[in-house]
Every structure is written in structure tokens, then in C-alpha cells.
Amino acid sequence: MKIRSGGHDYEGVSYVSDVPFFILICSTFVQSMSVLKMRLHGFKLEQLLVKFLQNCRENLSTVGVGGHFSGGGYGNMMRKYGLSVDNIIDAQIIDVNGRILDRASMGEDLFWAITGGGGSSFGVVLAYKIKLVRVPSTVTVFRVTRTYEQNLTNIVYSYQQVADKLPEEIFVRMTLGVVNSSVRTGEKTNIATFLTLFLGDSEKLLPHE
Structure with missing residues (x-):
């Protein structure tokens, strides 16, 4: 059973x-x-x-x-x-x-x-x-990808330096993978995907001056 x-x-x-x-x-x-x-x-x-x-x-x-x-x-x-x-x-x-x-x-x-x-x-x-917990009626979600040719190494390093210092309302998950290169035909390249959830609207995430 x-x-x-x-x-x-x-x-x-x-x-x-x-x-x-x-x-x-x-x-x-x-x-x-x-x-x-x-x-x-x-x-x-x-x-x-x-x-x-x-x-x-x-x-x-x-x-x-x-x-x-x-x-x-x-x-x-x-x-x-x-x-x-x-x-x-x-x-x-x-x-x-x-x-x-x-x-x-x-x-x-x-x-x-x-x-x-x-x-x-x-x-x-x-x-x-x-x-149960209360969740804002509006949340902000976005997804960003960068390849090795798009300065992936430095971006990942920078992410590792700031990820734990972000407000707790922001969650960023980074995954690494391999895809076909759009620059070099027939070759593979590394890719990083950043999936982000912010518990609030975009105005709170990126306030205008």
C-alpha cells in the first residue's frame, strides 16, 4: 500500500x-x-x-x-x-x-x-x-536571462554579493543551465535565469524620484 x-x-x-x-x-x-x-x-x-x-x-x-x-x-x-x-x-x-x-x-x-x-x-x-499569511493583492514577478556572452560571470558574482542583503519581500532564485549559443553556431553556452517575486507592486519595487 x-x-x-x-x-x-x-x-x-x-x-x-x-x-x-x-x-x-x-x-x-x-x-x-x-x-x-x-x-x-x-x-x-x-x-x-x-x-x-x-x-x-x-x-x-x-x-x-x-x-x-x-x-x-x-x-x-x-x-x-x-x-x-x-x-x-x-x-x-x-x-x-x-x-x-x-x-x-x-x-x-x-x-x-x-x-x-x-x-x-x-x-x-x-x-x-x-x-495562513496575508499576501498583498498585487505582487510583481519578472524573469531575466543572461548568457556567458552577456557578461554572465560578473552578473552571477554580483548577485551572490547582494542577494542576502535584499529586503525580505524580494525573492530571487537563480538557476544555471546550458543552451545553444546564438553567437557561435553549433556550440553551447551557459545561461543564468533569475526568477523574482516581490510582495508589492512595481512602484514600491522601483519607486520614481
């Missing part, structure tokens, strides 16, 4: 096995809905977008909340609000003995383990109780 709450692939190929098994997908429920907290399990993020669009901003709709949380919950707002697991205040699991435990009865060591250490390794997570 395998437990899942979603999948990390838009084409549904997240789970491949030659061994017969069945998958248990927990049903969805939400309790105690408020901006400060809610209890949930079995959700996909696309469902949260529909129900909590004013409180939740996410972009990988096929990922199950349980898998996202149990792996730490990295996201573009973590500089401001931390990882997703930093906002989990309680959980319910079924342990190997069939007991249903909450944070108080499971103890802090097990609670710590299921909030970042991989929930499926320690039991079946039934529910999380999470603290």
Missing part, C-alpha cells in the same frame, strides 16, 4: 512501479477556516487556489499539500514567511500501531520529523493545522 496526496508531475508519471500495489488517497476536508489557521489533508494546491485565492499564492497545482509540507515546503515567499513547515502548528498521524496522534501525543521529535523529514517515513499524516 502506498499513501499519496498528489503528484509532482503534470503528466501524471510521478508514480512508477513494477510491483503490484494500491494507492490510498485521503479524502479532502477543511475545518476551522480563517486567515490565521485551517486544518486540511488530501488537498491539491489547485483546490486551495480556488478556495483560498485571497490567502494562497502557488504555482504547482498538481502537488499534494501533504507531500509539499512533509518535504519542507520550499516556495517563493520563504524569505518573508519561512518554509511552509514553519507555519505548521499541529498535525495528526496514524503511527505503526494504528494510533491517531496529534502534536501533543506524538511528541516534538516526531512532529519535527514529519514537518520536513518526509511524512511517509514515520506514519500516515491525516491532517495539518497551518497558520
Whole structure:
């Protein structure tokens, strides 16, 4: 038996096995809905977008909340609000003995383990109780790419010097890759991609004098 709450692939190929098994997908429920907290399990993020669009901003709709949380919950707002697991205040699991435990009865060591250490390794997570955060109604997103021929080396070095000094409302993720060169036919070149999210509008990000 395998437990899942979603999948990390838009084409549904997240789970491949030659061994017969069945998958248990927990049903969805939400309790105690408020901006400060809610209890949930079995959700996909696309469902949260529909129900909590004013409180939740996410972009990988096929990922199950349980898998996202149990792996730490990295996201573009973590500089401001931390990882997703930093906002989990309680959980319910079924342990190997069939007991249903909450944070108080499971103890802090097990609670710590299921909030970042991989929930499926320690039991079946039934529910999380999470603290929601307020997100501005307008955010600014942009993407910049630079190749080796466009002074990539110096740009990456400069990014490394300032990235940790930016306001926490700004998140910049840099990825490196290889693409076909537009300058030298038939050759490859390095490329850096900067994906940025600012929790505010463009006027606040780049104010005019």
C-alpha cells in the first residue's frame, strides 16, 4: 500500500512501479477556516487556489499539500514567511500501531520529523493545522536571462554579493543551465535565469524620484 496526496508531475508519471500495489488517497476536508489557521489533508494546491485565492499564492497545482509540507515546503515567499513547515502548528498521524496522534501525543521529535523529514517515513499524516499569511493583492514577478556572452560571470558574482542583503519581500532564485549559443553556431553556452517575486507592486519595487 502506498499513501499519496498528489503528484509532482503534470503528466501524471510521478508514480512508477513494477510491483503490484494500491494507492490510498485521503479524502479532502477543511475545518476551522480563517486567515490565521485551517486544518486540511488530501488537498491539491489547485483546490486551495480556488478556495483560498485571497490567502494562497502557488504555482504547482498538481502537488499534494501533504507531500509539499512533509518535504519542507520550499516556495517563493520563504524569505518573508519561512518554509511552509514553519507555519505548521499541529498535525495528526496514524503511527505503526494504528494510533491517531496529534502534536501533543506524538511528541516534538516526531512532529519535527514529519514537518520536513518526509511524512511517509514515520506514519500516515491525516491532517495539518497551518497558520495562513496575508499576501498583498498585487505582487510583481519578472524573469531575466543572461548568457556567458552577456557578461554572465560578473552578473552571477554580483548577485551572490547582494542577494542576502535584499529586503525580505524580494525573492530571487537563480538557476544555471546550458543552451545553444546564438553567437557561435553549433556550440553551447551557459545561461543564468533569475526568477523574482516581490510582495508589492512595481512602484514600491522601483519607486520614481
